[in-house]
Amino acid sequence: MAVSALIRSVMTGVLAGSALVLGVVAAADPARAESIRVLVGQDVALLTVRSEGDVAVITETGDTKVLHPPLQVSARKEGLEVNGRHLSGGYILIRPVMSQLSLKMSKEEGQRSGNGGFTGSAQGAELSVSGALRILHKGRLLSAVNQLDLEEYVKGVVPSEVNSAWHPEMLKVQAVAARTYALYNKMLSGGREYDVVATTQDQVYRGRSGVDRRVEEAVESTRGIVVTYQRAPIYAAFSSTAAGPTEDAVNVWANKDLPYLKGVECPFDLDSPYYQWKANVKVEQLEQSLRRQGFSIGTVATITPILYSRAGRVARLRILHSNGETVLRGEDLRKAVGYTVIPSTQFEVESMGAEVVFTGYGAGHAVGLCQWGAKELAELGYSYDSILQYYYPGTELHQVASTQVLAPPTLPAP
Incomplete structure (x- = not known):
């Protein structure tokens, strides 16, 4: 079957029901205001805050000072310092009086590189954000949490996750998925100091960078x-390129056997630059990486996939080494070596010598929405709601205000 015919075939059933769901959305009341707390910096030694106007600095005890930026915030054993002045309490909240905030985070000398570990920007780069900034005292270091309107957060996620030049309908797909993912995680955040992290640990957020008219x-x-299942926001997982059927969530996360995260056919992402790949990993590097993850690995002799998922991805692999035999998940290998080094678990071991040569397809966990597949469907004329309902089977779209905003069921730990 030609790809175009297959696309028409697999999408026909989804399109049949989309009009009804759109009617629900159109008739819904305007969404109530939602906010989100985004961890944008962790293990920060010095944080510089700039703004075009004054900012209000509110301490944990409720004291408020109006200051003119720039502000330099650091941690001491006894608490926080702002421009060399000690402030009491475990955190401060910085609110701009008129404009946005610009942040620059630095780590201590000798620490590994990375902008506070979490912003997704280079060390020392500026991050422009809407809303307020909560800076928390963590021993001799700081954490930074951006508190802002949910919709402003979504605007920061969309161009960080996909190219803003993509089809407008695909940008809508990403916006709804990002909003749904954030709301789901907010409902489960409990007593945490944040709801989501600004990296691929959740979804990438770079503040106002890349936010354009589109x-x-x-x-x-x-x-x-938002995308809902039984009127509650779903765990809207997404990744770059499935390169084949999408994956059942339970094969990636043992505690997420969810009815709307079952694999579907995805012959739509052939144009992705990540559709096919090859990775050369030095055996010594692989051994060290696995040891850092807690595996007792000796000198590696062979690496053999021994179990595949229904979608054809490596579920388990066996490593024979000088200390014996170790069986681990394909995702464990990706985590140890690096998610960008081994882009997916849809791989084979082509050869082994001083290096292990992996050949594979796709990028990401392949659960839920395939971004490159959705891009193709948008270009073929499919609407954002039909695309979302295809990748998340059995779901509906609703306004946040029309949902019961039920907390998703608590699932057992893996």
Whole structure:
């Protein structure tokens, strides 16, 4: 069957039901205001805050000072310092009086590189954000949490996750998925100091960077719309390139056997630059990486996939080494070696010598929405709601205000 015919075949059933769901969305009341707390920096030694106007600095005890930036915030054993002045309490909240905030985070000398570990920007780069900034005292270091309107957060996620030049309908797909993912995690955040992290640990957020007219339109035209299952926001997992059927969530996360995260056919992402790949990993590097993850690995002799998922990805592999035999998950290998080094678990071991040569397909965990597949469907004329319902089978789209905002069921730990 030709790809175009297959696309028409697999999408026909989804399109049949999309009009009803759109009617629900159109009739819904405007979404109530939602906020989100985003961890944008961790293990930060010095944080510089700039703004075009004054900022209000509020301490944990409720004291408020209006200061003129720049502010330099650091941690001492006894608490926080702002421009060399000690402030009492375990955190401060910085709110701009008129404009946005610009942050620059630095780590201590000798620490590994990375912008506070979490912003997704280079060390020393500036991060422009909407909303307020909560800076928390963590011993001799700081954590930074951006508190902002959910829709403003979604505007920061969309161009960080996909190219804003992509089809407008695909930008809507990403906006709804990002909003849904954030709301789901907010409901489960409990007593944490944040709801989501600004990296691929959750979804990438770079503040206002890359937010253009196209992004604004995609977010505003879907304002408040989320993907739901039984009227509750779903765990809206997404990744770059499935390169084949998407994966059942339970094969990646043992505690997420969810009815709407079952694999579907995805012959749509052939144009992805990550559709096919090859990775050369030095055996010595692989051994060290696995040891850092807690595996008792000696000198590696062979690496053999021994179990595959229904979608054809490596579920288990066996490593024979001088200390014996170790069986681990394909995702464990990716985590140890690096998610960008081994882009997916859909791989084979081509050869072994001083290096292990992996050949594979796709990028990411392949659960839920395939971004490159959705891009192709948008270009073929499919609507954002039909695309989302295809990748998340059995779901509906609703305004946040029209859902019961039920906390998803608590699942057992893996």
